[in-house]
Amino acid sequence: xxxxxxxxxxxxxxGVTTLCVGIFFWVxxxxxxxxxxxVRLTRQVNLLPYFFCVVSGMxxxxxxxxxxxxxxxxxDLGDAARLSARQVGLMxxxxxxxxxxxxxxxxxxxxLGTLLVWSGLGLLVLNAWLPRLLARIAFPxxxxxxxxxIGRTSSLAGLKDWIAQKExxxxxxxxxxxxxxxxxxxxxxxxxWLGRVHDLARVLAERQxxxxxxxxxxxxxxxxxxxxxxxxxxxxxxxxxxxxxERYTQPLVPTLExxxxxxxxxxxxxxxxxxxxxxxxxxxxxxxxxxxxxxxPLCAWVWIMQRVQAPGPLFHVRERRGQRGEVFxxxxxxxxxxxxxxAAAESKQAQAEDERIFPFxxxxxxRSLDEFPQFWNVLxxxxxVVGPRPYMPLLDEEFRQQTRGxxxxxxxxxxxxxxxxxxxxxxxxxxxxxxxxxVYWDLYYITHWSVWLDLQIxxxxxxxxxxxPPTAY
Numbered sequence: 001x002x003x004x005x006x007x008x009x010x011x012x013x014x015g016v017t018t019l020c021v022g023i024f025f026w027v028x029x030x031x032x033x034x035x036x037x038x039v040r041l042t043r044q045v046n047l048l049p050y051f052f053c054v055v056s057g058m059x060x061x062x063x064x065x066x067x068x069x070x071x072x073x074x075x076d077l078g079d080a081a082r083l084s085a086r087q088v089g090l091m092x093x094x095x096x097x098x099x100x101x102x103x104x105x106x107x108x109x110x111x112l113g114t115l116l117v118w119s120g121l122g123l124l125v126l127n128a129w130l131p132r133l134l135a136r137i138a139f140p141x142x143x144x145x146x147x148x149x150i151g152r153t154s155s156l157a158g159l160k161d162w163i164a165q166k167e168x169x170x171x172x173x174x175x176x177x178x179x180x181x182x183x184x185x186x187x188x189x190x191x192x193w194l195g196r197v198h199d200l201a202r203v204l205a206e207r208q209x210x211x212x213x214x215x216x217x218x219x220x221x222x223x224x225x226x227x228x229x230x231x232x233x234x235x236x237x238x239x240x241x242x243x244x245x246e247r248y249t250q251p252l253v254p255t256l257e258x259x260x261x262x263x264x265x266x267x268x269x270x271x272x273x274x275x276x277x278x279x280x281x282x283x284x285x286x287x288x289x290x291x292x293x294x295x296x297p298l299c300a301w302v303w304i305m306q307r308v309q310a311p312g313p314l315f316h317v318r319e320r321r322g323q324r325g326e327v328f329x330x331x332x333x334x335x336x337x338x339x340x341x342x343a344a345a346e347s348k349q350a351q352a353e354d355e356r357i358f359p360f361x362x363x364x365x366x367r368s369l370d371e372f373p374q375f376w377n378v379l380x381x382x383x384x385v386v387g388p389r390p391y392m393p394l395l396d397e398e399f400r401q402q403t404r405g406x407x408x409x410x411x412x413x414x415x416x417x418x419x420x421x422x423x424x425x426x427x428x429x430x431x432x433x434x435x436x437x438x439v440y441w442d443l444y445y446i447t448h449w450s451v452w453l454d455l456q457i458x459x460x461x462x463x464x465x466x467x468x469p470p471t472a473y
Contacts, residue, residue: 002239005139005169009073011062012134017087017126018058021119025051028118032111041108050107053098054119057091073135073168080127082452088120132168139170145237146208150177150197150227151215153189155243159215160190174207200227204234212236216243269449270412278451283385286458287378298372302333302364310358312338315373320390323413328382330390331373335361366468368461374416386454387415388442399439402432409442412449419445419453422460424469 029047032039061083068079075083095112098104149156156176163173175192177200185193194203203209212231217240218224231238244252244263252263269275303314316334319327336356357365364370377383383390388409391399400406420426420441429435445453 002145002166002169002171006073009131009134009138009169010068012138013127013131014058014062016130016134017123018055020126021058021123022051022055024119024122025054025115028115029111032108039108039110039114041111042106045106045108047107049098049102050095050112053094054091054115057094058087060090061087073131074165075127075131077128080124083127084120084123086452087123088116091119092116135168139168144172145170145210146172146174147211147213148174148177148194148200148203148207148209149191149213149215150200151241153178153180153185155215155241156190159213159241163190171211174209175203177203201230204230204236209234209236212238214238214240216241266408266443267447268411270446275449279384279449279454282451282454283378286385287375290372290375291379295372295375298369302360302369305360306334309360310334310337316370319393320414321393321396321410322382322390323410325407325410327393328377330383331376333361333364333370333373335364335370368417368465368468371416378416382413384413384415385417386445386457387413387418388445389418389421390414399429399435403435403439405443406439408446409439412446417457417461418442419457422457422464426469 025047029041032041033043068075068083095116099107149159153176156178163171173191175194176189177194177197179196181189181193200212204212212227214227218227228238230236242252242254252265253267255262255264270279299314306312306314313334316332316336317329318332320330322328335358336354337358339356361370374383375385378385390396418441420438423441425434425438425441429438445457
């Protein structure tokens with residue numbers, strides 16, 4: 001199967017790169033010992049524990065490789081750079097943990113630092129160049145997998161890119177069997193037309209076919225049984241393309257539960273307890289120092305400016321919908337003048353020249369400083385540092401009616417900042433398309449969460465605090 005080939009290629013790459021890094025460790029150490037006296041490294045230093053840390057970091061990083069298996073043979077430079085950064089980061093974490101645990105003062109920090117730098121550069125080259133080389137070596141022309149496709153031409157068009165991407169893994173398209181096509185239409189097909197679906201037995205007997213791909217789920221049990229029996233009789237692999245997403249207009253994610261196969265609407269990395277612990281740790285690591293050291297002087301400054309320009313309460317405390325749609329009270333620095341409570345007026349979105357906002361409040365909003373009290377909500381567990389931004393219950397219900405899948409945002413905790421906001425989608429929502437873009441990136445975040453993604457969003461948000469985008473008001 002093509003998937004097995006891709007997985008094997010990734011494992012082979014992991015083995016080769018780990019071997020290269022391990023050899024480089026000893027070669028570089030010997031080079032430093034002989035030719036670079038400025039680096040204080042002696043032969044009395046026990047390098048073996050650090051060698052094991054380097055190799056262990058590479059082994060642990062194979063988890064990252066598993067996420068790239070499907071396109072491993074065609075990694076671009078960005079993928080290679082991110083993979084190299086994670087590999088070096090894991091090696092560095094293990095090395096510095098070893099140094100801290102053993103209190104080792106004999107090892108040269110300069111040696112370890114330069115080792116990591118050169119290893120990172122070498123891994124960048126290997127990750128960008130080696131997968132393609134290994135694919136050419138492992139799957140030469142003689143080991144191609146001749147493949148016959150069966151089904152509708154429209155389904156074949158949807159798999160055109162997939163077929164091209166799998167050619168380096170040995171997939172070779174022999175032709176198409178389709179009841180929709182006639183000999184006069186065959187010239188427009190991207191591969192030869194071999195006949196009708198009932199001609200499968202003849203094609204398998206006449207050609208050296210290694211794999212049959214059904215472009216859609218069989219219409220009847222009898223049709224499925226006949227194709228399976230023919231493939232088994234000829235010793236031919238069978239791959240059935242799941243076209244349920246076309247039928248239900250929604251991508252479906254396969255999942256295995258105690259040997260039973262199901263489909264779900266999206267991946268949820270934060271349902272993993274370990275991932276939740278990691279995310280909560282990240283939240284506390286940022287929120288605790290903010291609440292202890294930053295919020296008190298910031299509160300004093302905001303209180304003084306409010307007294308001068310718009311007297312009233314320090315905080316703006318209002319209900320928002322959070323995880324599972326539960327209502328919680330979210331804190332913000334008050335940036336508008338005090339007015340009688342009115343749910344309809346409260347749900348009105350702030351505009352660029354909103355008269356309700358006093359001058360210093362406009363400064364707070366533009367720099368996103370009005371959101372800082374929400375670090376208290378993070379400490380309380382109602383929010384996360386990064387996640388979909390929460391809305392007022394009235395707006396939440398209005399947006400639900402306008403956008404399909406909106407309530408999926410409630411699968412995770414809302415955030416002080418989010419992927420949509422870090423990409424510039426903030427401010428007043430004037431049309432449905434603006435809302436759709438925000439919801440798209442919110443759902444992308446939920447299904448693609450990682451610590452690295454949280455770090456990227458946090459860094460972009462910090463940059464926006466320092467250099468506010470035009471949409472900030």
